[in-house]
Amino acid sequence: MNLLLTIIALITLASAVAAICLRNLVHCVLCLTLSFAGIALTYLELSAEFVGFAQVMVYIGAVTILVLFALLMTRGGKELHLRSWNPGHWLTGLGAGLGTLGVLLVGIFHSKLREVTPLDTKDESVHALGNSLLDTYVLPMEALAVLLTVALIGAALLAMPERSRPGQTFRKVSSTKEGPVKD
Amino acid sequence: MHTLTPYLLLSAGLFCTGLIGVMLRRNAIILLASIELMLNAANINFVAFWRFHPSSEDVSGLVMVLFTIAIAAAEAAVGLALVISIYRHYRTTNPDTLNELKG
Amino acid sequence: MIGKGIAKGMVETARNLVGSYHESERMVTVEYPEQKIPAKESARNFPFLVYDGDDWQTGLRCVSCQICEKECPPQCIYIEKDTEKKPDFLGKPQFQPKIFDIDVSVCMGCQICVEVCPFESIRMDREFEYAGTDRFNDMLFTKENLAKSNSYYHQIHPTEATETDGIREDKRQAHLLKERAKAEKLAKAKKEAMEKKAGASSTD
Amino acid sequence: MWFEELLISIKASMVLLAPEMVRPLVSALLSSMPILMSFGGLFAMVTLLERKMLGRIQNRLGPNRVGPFGLFQPVADGIKMLTKEDIVPHSADHLIHFLAPLILLVSAMLGLSVIPFGQKLVAVELEAGILFFFAVGGAAELAVFMAGWSSRNKYALLGALRAIAQMISYEIPLILSSIGVLMAAGSLSLVEVVQAQAGGMHAWYIWTPWGFLGCILFLIATLAEVNRSPFDIPEAESELIAGHMTEYSGFKYAVFFLAEFVAMFAMCALTATLFLGGYHAPLPILSFIPGPFWLFLKLILLVLLFIWIRGTMPRLRADQLMEFAWKFMLPMSMANLVATGLWIALDGGVLGWILSAILNGAAYFGWSHLLSRASGVKPRVYQYADDPQTHA
Numbered sequence: 001m002n003l004l005l006t007i008i009a010l011i012t013l014a015s016a017v018a019a020i021c022l023r024n025l026v027h028c029v030l031c032l033t034l035s036f037a038g039i040a041l042t043y044l045e046l047s048a049e050f051v052g053f054a055q056v057m058v059y060i061g062a063v064t065i066l067v068l069f070a071l072l073m074t075r076g077g078k079e080l081h082l083r084s085w086n087p088g089h090w091l092t093g094l095g096a097g098l099g100t101l102g103v104l105l106v107g108i109f110h111s112k113l114r115e116v117t118p119l120d121t122k123d124e125s126v127h128a129l130g131n132s133l134l135d136t137y138v139l140p141m142e143a144l145a146v147l148l149t150v151a152l153i154g155a156a157l158l159a160m161p162e163r164s165r166p167g168q169t170f171r172k173v174s175s176t177k178e179g180p181v182k183d
Numbered sequence: 184m185h186t187l188t189p190y191l192l193l194s195a196g197l198f199c200t201g202l203i204g205v206m207l208r209r210n211a212i213i214l215l216a217s218i219e220l221m222l223n224a225a226n227i228n229f230v231a232f233w234r235f236h237p238s239s240e241d242v243s244g245l246v247m248v249l250f251t252i253a254i255a256a257a258e259a260a261v262g263l264a265l266v267i268s269i270y271r272h273y274r275t276t277n278p279d280t281l282n283e284l285k286g
Numbered sequence: 287m288i289g290k291g292i293a294k295g296m297v298e299t300a301r302n303l304v305g306s307y308h309e310s311e312r313m314v315t316v317e318y319p320e321q322k323i324p325a326k327e328s329a330r331n332f333p334f335l336v337y338d339g340d341d342w343q344t345g346l347r348c349v350s351c352q353i354c355e356k357e358c359p360p361q362c363i364y365i366e367k368d369t370e371k372k373p374d375f376l377g378k379p380q381f382q383p384k385i386f387d388i389d390v391s392v393c394m395g396c397q398i399c400v401e402v403c404p405f406e407s408i409r410m411d412r413e414f415e416y417a418g419t420d421r422f423n424d425m426l427f428t429k430e431n432l433a434k435s436n437s438y439y440h441q442i443h444p445t446e447a448t449e450t451d452g453i454r455e456d457k458r459q460a461h462l463l464k465e466r467a468k469a470e471k472l473a474k475a476k477k478e479a480m481e482k483k484a485g486a487s488s489t490d
Numbered sequence: 491m492w493f494e495e496l497l498i499s500i501k502a503s504m505v506l507l508a509p510e511m512v513r514p515l516v517s518a519l520l521s522s523m524p525i526l527m528s529f530g531g532l533f534a535m536v537t538l539l540e541r542k543m544l545g546r547i548q549n550r551l552g553p554n555r556v557g558p559f560g561l562f563q564p565v566a567d568g569i570k571m572l573t574k575e576d577i578v579p580h581s582a583d584h585l586i587h588f589l590a591p592l593i594l595l596v597s598a599m600l601g602l603s604v605i606p607f608g609q610k611l612v613a614v615e616l617e618a619g620i621l622f623f624f625a626v627g628g629a630a631e632l633a634v635f636m637a638g639w640s641s642r643n644k645y646a647l648l649g650a651l652r653a654i655a656q657m658i659s660y661e662i663p664l665i666l667s668s669i670g671v672l673m674a675a676g677s678l679s680l681v682e683v684v685q686a687q688a689g690g691m692h693a694w695y696i697w698t699p700w701g702f703l704g705c706i707l708f709l710i711a712t713l714a715e716v717n718r719s720p721f722d723i724p725e726a727e728s729e730l731i732a733g734h735m736t737e738y739s740g741f742k743y744a745v746f747f748l749a750e751f752v753a754m755f756a757m758c759a760l761t762a763t764l765f766l767g768g769y770h771a772p773l774p775i776l777s778f779i780p781g782p783f784w785l786f787l788k789l790i791l792l793v794l795l796f797i798w799i800r801g802t803m804p805r806l807r808a809d810q811l812m813e814f815a816w817k818f819m820l821p822m823s824m825a826n827l828v829a830t831g832l833w834i835a836l837d838g839g840v841l842g843w844i845l846s847a848i849l850n851g852a853a854y855f856g857w858s859h860l861l862s863r864a865s866g867v868k869p870r871v872y873q874y875a876d877d878p879q880t881h882a
C-alpha cells in the first residue's frame with residue numbers, strides 16, 4: 001500500500017465527512033476545500049499534472065469562493081445543519097448512502113480491473129492533451145465553450161436583483177388593499 | 184507497485200459521503216457542494232482509469248475530467264444563482280420549505 | 287482616450303522624484319530635532335504665569351481670582367487660594383494662589399484664560415516639546431513650572447508683552463492719580479476740619 | 491552559464507553529503523532555501539525603497555533616522571512588529587484566524603517555485619508551470635476570505651469580500667493576456683517560454699504589438715491581483731481601516747505584509763519571464779553576467795514601476811474597478827488574443843507585425859473612444875477652484 005496515497009485519501013475522506021457533518025456552514029465549505037485539495041493531490045499522485053492544477057484553479061480558486069459568497073449572501077450560517085429528527089428521513093438517507101457504498105464495494109472487490117498494474121511512464125504531456133482537445137474532442141469543447149458562456153450570462157441574469165419598472169410600481173400599489181384611498 | 188483498488192475505494196467513499204450529504208443536509212448551498220463532491224469522486228475514477236490504461240497515447244480520461252470540471256463549474260454558478268434568487272423570494276435556502284408546487 | 291491622464295500624472299510624479307534630488311527649493315522638509323524653523327511671534331500653545339522682578343514668589347501677578355478656572359472650557363486649571371496676602375505691584379495686599387495647576391495634556395490652547403484675566407497674569411507660551419513617561423503627573427504643571435519672568439515674555443512675544451506693560455503702566459498711573467486724589471481729598475478734608483476746628487475755637 | 495553551473499554543482503555535492511534516505515528532502519530544501527532567503531531580503535529592501543521613493547515623489551526625505559540613509563529601517567520595523575502583542579479577537583474563529591496568514595504566505599511563495607532564475611535554475615520544472623502559478627495564486631483568495639471571515643469584524647469581512655471580487659475579476663484578464671505568450675512559445679512551461687526569447691533584446695515578446703499590449707494589461711491586472719495601489723480598495727484605510735487585516739497585529743500582520751510583497755515579486759518575476767526575456771541578458775555580449783542578476787534587475791525595475799504608480803494614482807472606487815475589469819480589460823485582452831493569433835498565423839513576419847499592431851491599435855482607440863462616449867464623462871469643470879488649465 002502506498003503511504004502517500006493513504007495519507008491523502010484519509011485526509012480527503014475525513015474532510016469530506018466533516019464537510020457534511022459540521023454545524024457551521026462556513027466551516028463545512030472550508031473542509032470541502034480541503035477535500036478538493038486532497039483530490040487534486042490524488043491527481044498529482046496519479047501523475048496527471050494538468051488536471052490536478054486545473055482542479056485547484058477551478059475548485060479552490062473559483063467554486064469554493066462562489067459557494068462562500070452564496071452562503072454569506074443568504075445568511076446561511078444560522079440555519080440548522082441537518083434535517084430535523086425524522087426517522088424516516090434519516091433511515092432513507094443513511095440507508096441509500098450506505099447501500100450505495102456497499103454496492104460499490106462489492107463491485108470493486110469483485111472486479112478484475114483492480115489487479116491491473118499501470119504503465120511505468122505515462123505520456124501525460126500537455127501537448128497530447130491539447131492536441132486531443134483540438135482534434136478528437138473539438139466539437140464537445142466548442143459545445144462546452146457555448147455552455148460556459150450561457151452559464152455565465154444565465155447566472156448573472158438569475159442573480160441580478162429584479163428591478164421594478166416605473167410603470168409597474170403604480171399598478172402594484174393600486175392593486176393592494178392598503179392602497180391610497182381616493183376621495 | 185500499487186493497484187487500482189485504493190483509488191476506487193477513495194472514489195466510492197467520497198461519492199457516498201456526497202450522497203449522504205445530499206440526503207441529509209437542509210441547506211440548498213450545501214446540497215450543491217455535496218453534488219460537487221460526487222462529481223469529483225467520478226473524476227478520480229476517470230483519472231485513475233486513464234493512469235491504469237494500457238495505452239500510453241490515449242488521454243480521453245483526462246479530457247473527460249476537464250469537461251466534467253467545466254460542467255461542474257457551470258452547474259455551480261447557475262445553481263448558486265438560482266439559490267440566491269430563491270432566497271430573495273422566500274427568505275430561505277431550505278429545500279424542504281419550498282413546496283409551493285406540491286400537489 | 288483612456289490612459290492619457292494617467293501618463294500625464296506619471297510624468298508629473300517623475301518630475302518630482304528627480305527634482306527632489308537636485309532642486310533644493312522643492313524640499314520643504316526640515317530635519318526637526320537638529321534644525322528648527324524659528325517660531326513665529328504669534329505662535330502659542332500652553333499658558334504660563336508671568337511674574338515681575340527676580341523672585342517668582344513675590345513677583346507673581348496672579349491674585350487667584352479664579353476667573354480663568356471658571357472660564358476654562360476643558361477645565362484644566364485648578365486653583366486654591368492662600369490664606370495669606372501679599373502686596374501686588376500697586377502695593378495693595380492681594381490674595382495669592384497656594385496651588386495653581388494646569389494639566390497641559392487636557393489644555394487645548396484656546397487662550398480664553400488669557401482673554402479673561404484681569405491682572406495680565408496668565409499668558410500663552412510657545413514651548414511645545416514636552417514629553418513624559420507618566421500620563422498623569424508629568425503633564426501636570428504646578429505653579430513652580432508655570433511661573434516665568436516678564437523678560438521671558440518679552441523675549442517670546444515682544445509686541446504683546448509691550449502692550450501688556452503699557453496696560454499695567456496705565457493702571458499704575460491711574461492708581462497713582464487716584465491715590466493722589468485721595469490723598470489730596472484727605473488732606474483737604476483734614477485741612478477743612480482743621481480750619482473748622484480753628485474757626486470754632488476762634489468763635490469761642 | 492558558469493554561475494548557474496557553479497550553483498548546481500554546489501547543490502549536487504551538498505545533497506551527496508546527506509544520507510540516502512533524506513536526499514530528496516535535502517534537495518528540495520536546498521532548492522527552496524535560496525529563493526526564500528533572497529526574497530525575504532528583497533522584501534526588507536523594497537519596503538525601505540518604497541517609502542524612500544514615495545517620499546521623494548512627495549518632495550519629502552523618507553525614512554532616514556535608523557542607520558545611514560535609514561538603511562536599518564526594515565530592521566527596526568521588524569523588531570517593532572515581532573515584539574508587538576499578538577491580539578486575537580475574543581469571538582474570532584481561532585484556528586482559521588491563525589491559518590489565514592500562513593496560507594496566504596505559502597500560496598505566494600509557491601508561485602516562485604516555477605519561475606526560472608537562470609539556465610536550469612528552477613526549483614520545480616513543471617510542464618504546466620504557468621498553470622501551477624495561477625492555481626496556487628487562487629488559494630490566496632481563500633486565505634483572504636478566511637482572514638476576513640474569521641475576524642468577526644464587519645470591516646474585515648467587507649474588505650475580504652471586496653478583495654475576492656477584485657481578485658477573481660482581474661484573474662480573467664491576467665490569464666487571458668498571458669495566453670498570447672503561451673501561444674507564441676507553444677508551451678505552458680515557463681522554462682520553454684524563456685528559451686523562446688533567447689538571443690537578445692529583440693527576441694523579447696514585449697517588442698511585438700500583442701506582447702506590448704499584453705504586458706500592459708498583465709501589469710494592470712497584476713496590480714489588482716496583489717492589491718497594490720491604485721487597486722488597494724480592499725485595504726482602503728479611509729473606509730475599511732485595513733480590510734481583511736484589521737484584526738491582525740504583531741507577527742501575523744507582518745506575515746500578511748510579507749505575503750503581499752512576495753506575491754508582488756512573484757507576479758513581477760512572472761511578467762519578466764513572460765514578456766521581458768526572463769533571465770536573458772538584453773544584449774548577447776552581456777550574457778557573461780549570470781541570469782539571476784538579470785531576472786532580479788528586471789524584477790526590481792518592475793517593482794519600481796509599481797511604486798511609481800502608487801505614488802501617482804489615487805484609489806479607484808469599487809464600481810469603477812469592476813467596470814474597468816469587465817468593460818475594458820476583458821475586451822482588450824480578447825482583442826489581443828486575436829492579434830496574437832494573426833501574428834502567429836503569419837509566422838511573425840513584418841506583415842504579421844503590422845497587421846496585429848493595426849488590430850490592437852484599432853481595438854484600443856476604438857474601444858476607449860466608445861467607452862468614454864458611453865460613460866458620459868466630460869472634462870471636469872471647476873466651479874470654485876481655479877482651473878489648472880488657465881493658470882498653467
